[in-house]
Amino acid sequence: MGLPFIGETIEFFKAQRNNRLFDDFVQPRVTKYGKIFKTRLLGSPTVVVNGAEANRFFLSNEFKLVISSWPSSSVQLMGNESIMQKQGEQHRCIRGILASCLHNAGLDALVPKICNSVQLHLDTHWHGQDSLSLYRSTKILTFTIVFECLLGIRVEPGMLNTFERVLEGVFAPAIKFPGSRFSRAKKARQEIEKMLVKVVREKRNEMEFGNEQEGMLLSQLVAGMIRGDITEAEVTDNVVLLVFAAHDTTSFAIAMTFKMLAQHPDCYSLLLQEHVNIMNNKRAGEILTLEDMKKIKYTWQVARESMRLFPPIFGSFRKAVSDIEYEGFTIPKGWKVLWTAFGTHSNPEYFEDPLSFDPRRFEESVPPYVYLPFGGGPRLCAGYQLAKLNIIIFVHYVVTRYDWSLINPNESITMDPLPFPSQGMPIKISPKL
Numbered sequence: 505m506g507l508p509f510i511g512e513t514i515e516f517f518k519a520q521r522n523n524r525l526f527d528d529f530v531q532p533r534v535t536k537y538g539k540i541f542k543t544r545l546l547g548s549p550t551v552v553v554n555g556a557e558a559n560r561f562f563l564s565n566e567f568k569l570v571i572s573s574w575p576s577s578s579v580q581l582m583g584n585e586s587i588m589q590k591q592g593e594q595h596r597c598i599r600g601i602l603a604s605c606l607h608n609a610g611l612d613a614l615v616p617k618i619c620n621s622v623q624l625h626l627d628t629h630w631h632g633q634d635s636l637s638l639y640r641s642t643k644i645l646t647f648t649i650v651f652e653c654l655l656g657i658r659v660e661p662g663m664l665n666t667f668e669r670v671l672e673g674v675f676a677p678a679i680k681f682p683g684s685r686f687s688r689a690k691k692a693r694q695e696i697e698k699m700l701v702k703v704v705r706e707k708r709n710e711m712e713f714g715n716e717q718e719g720m721l722l723s724q725l726v727a728g729m730i731r732g733d734i735t736e737a738e739v740t741d742n743v744v745l746l747v748f749a750a751h752d753t754t755s756f757a758i759a760m761t762f763k764m765l766a767q768h769p770d771c772y773s774l775l776l777q778e779h780v781n782i783m784n785n786k787r788a789g790e791i792l793t794l795e796d797m798k799k800i801k802y803t804w805q806v807a808r809e810s811m812r813l814f815p816p817i818f819g820s821f822r823k824a825v826s827d828i829e830y831e832g833f834t835i836p837k838g839w840k841v842l843w844t845a846f847g848t849h850s851n852p853e854y855f856e857d858p859l860s861f862d863p864r865r866f867e868e869s870v871p872p873y874v875y876l877p878f879g880g881g882p883r884l885c886a887g888y889q890l891a892k893l894n895i896i897i898f899v900h901y902v903v904t905r906y907d908w909s910l911i912n913p914n915e916s917i918t919m920d921p922l923p924f925p926s927q928g929m930p931i932k933i934s935p936k937l
């Protein structure tokens with residue numbers, strides 16, 4: 505359990521910062537104690553679990569034996585009413601509203617919007633440049649996609665900056681003193697709240713007294729509010745949560761996909777051919793459709809393999825709501841449980857030669873609870889399909905319009921606590937003739 509109170513938090517953070525959480529923290533303890541071991545992290549006794557069976561047990565028993573558990577700073581900044589704090593019926597209700605825009609018919613409408621956003625982004629931020637930060641570029645784009653394509657809220661100047669100030673505090677210690685990361689984030693959160701309350705009330709007015717149809721996600725949330733299913737605070741907190749959930753994760757997934765493509769030219773040729781084939785069946789200027797998305801299989805295998813090796817979320821914490829008996833151990837009520845994606849992604853039991861990059865391994869289906877970049881169980885990522893569209897459409901327009909190369913192929917990855925390329929992944933670009 506390490507030292508009193510802080511336990512092994514320092515070792516955990518050190519491993520995380522070097523992007524060696526699995527190799528330096530989890531793996532040595534698994535070797536010494538087995539797949540399940542206890543420690544103390546951030547003041548809480550914690551059980552770290554590894555393997556598909558443990559993932560299935562803890563992730564599928566959400567709300568019954570465990571509930572998700574976030575640091576106090578995350579809860580204060582996302583708000584008490586966001587989906588990550590909800591359980592049971594309230595959780596189901598918010599997921600239902602999100603699903604109306606993030607599944608089936610919702611996806612059909614999203615594809616042309618994302619295509620237009622990506623093209624506009626490239627015309628505005630890439631055109632005329634010979635180098636840029638790929639990670640920064642994808643952050644700007646992902647933010648626009650969540651706001652404009654999903655929610656239907658126009659991005660105003662300065663908004664991204666204010667949101668990023670909030671995100672900077674999400675994992676910082678929840679200590680309020682002037683100038684601290686958390687205080688700055690709290691202040692930014694208040695600014696956002698003011699802006700969002702205005703937007704939500706205007707939308708409510710339009711919907712109650714005008715002809716505004718239920719369409720994009722903000723309208724669906726406000727419709728839920730008018731029906732009395734959710735409150736205004738639930739609308740605003742969930743908008744902030746969606747930005748947080750999409751921002752660093754999608755950007756990192758895209759950055760790692762490009763890193764892998766740069767390191768594996770044979771995979772890049774196959775991927776490029778896939779997009780050329782799609783283009784060859786289109787008229788000039790015609791955009792992609794949901795049908796095309798289904799055909800772009802190899803690109804998604806490349807992205808999945810990149811997320812296997814570099815999961816944007818390494819895992820997450822749960823809290824035991826009662827004493828739990830598991831594999832002959834008792835996990836006392838109130839203890840934390842940490843599941844990690846690395847526990848299965850890096851294990852030869854589940855993935856042959858796990859350190860090698862081989863997108864073709866995803867031609868076969870993967871058994872449940874083995875491949876977890878998007879989590880699992882009732883809290884499976886609600887934006888999984890949006891992330892997939894965002895990644896594939898961005899890759900499509902970049903590879904068909906630009907030649908590109910990494911400026912610093914050996915750039916390291918660091919974590920704080922989410923992973924990111926330490927120098928923002930600068931790339932050289934030139935338009936294809």
Ligand code: HEM
Pocket residue numbers: 572587588599650654746747749750753754757816817820821876877878879880882883884885886887888890891
């Ligand atoms: C590559 C990109 C993404 C990755 C790797 C990812 C990963 C995850 C993971 C691992 C979880 C589960 C966390 C847990 O079990 O504690 C999660 C939850 C969630 N994600 Fe994503 N995510 C991505 C993109 C998105 C996007 C684009 C959205 C929506 C705009 C989104 C919305 C959500 C929401 C709302 C939840 C909470 C679900 C719930 O509590 O029921 N995510 N995501």
